[in-house]
């Protein structure tokens with residue numbers, strides 16, 4: 001129908017508009033009444049970065065890789081006397097670990113590169129300030145965010161076990177099981193049944209079967225084992 005025809009039907013636009021209104025009225029509302037109601041954020045939301053201080057070895061990787069240079073770390077060395085050791089050892093003690101969230105662009109690189117799982121994302125986002133200088137979070141405040149870090153997601157049941165899990169399972173099974181697993185692996189990877197070569201016309205089936213039994217490495221012998 002042409003535009004002229006549509007315009008000629010009186011009240012059609014009004015009915016269409018009312019139909020949309022009625023449809024919307026009967027749908028479930030999705031408005032979240034924040035701040036009266038806390039939003040349900042996905043567990044991997046990037047709200048703020050939390051620091052687990054005891055895991056930090058002051059390796060400085062996060063500060064070096066941060067594209068915004070907004071991580072500030074200071075530390076000093078401390079002598080640790082190990083009983084029975086010939087010399088005392090040294091360890092880094094964290095004096096300062098600050099993140100300036102007025103510069104941070106929430107790329108997550110610092111969390112990715114940390115080799116000791118000292119940094120974590122938390123979905124907490126309510127830390128707006130009236131003074132931009134207050135967005136510099138010290139290590140105490142970053143450590144405080146740890147209570148809002150959600151638990152890690154469950155492992156994928158179909159995924160490969162981690163290196164640690166595989167090592168623990170090998171140790172639990174004992175050294176004999178580890179050796180057996182090593183020797184059994186090549187046999188398991190061997191093709192299950194190599195197709196016997198096509199018999200020449202006129203060859204006796206009984207002889208062929210006998211030959212097959214005589215070959216210890218044949219596919220049939222493997223299957224019987």
Ligand code: SF4
Pocket residue numbers: 065066067068069070071099103104105106107108109110111
């Ligand atoms: S999230 Fe990115 S920008 Fe923010 S502190 Fe970490 S590395 Fe720097």
Ligand code: SF4
Pocket residue numbers: 055056057058059060061062063073113114115116117118119
């Ligand atoms: S990368 Fe991790 S362990 Fe290294 S200084 Fe940063 S938070 Fe600490």
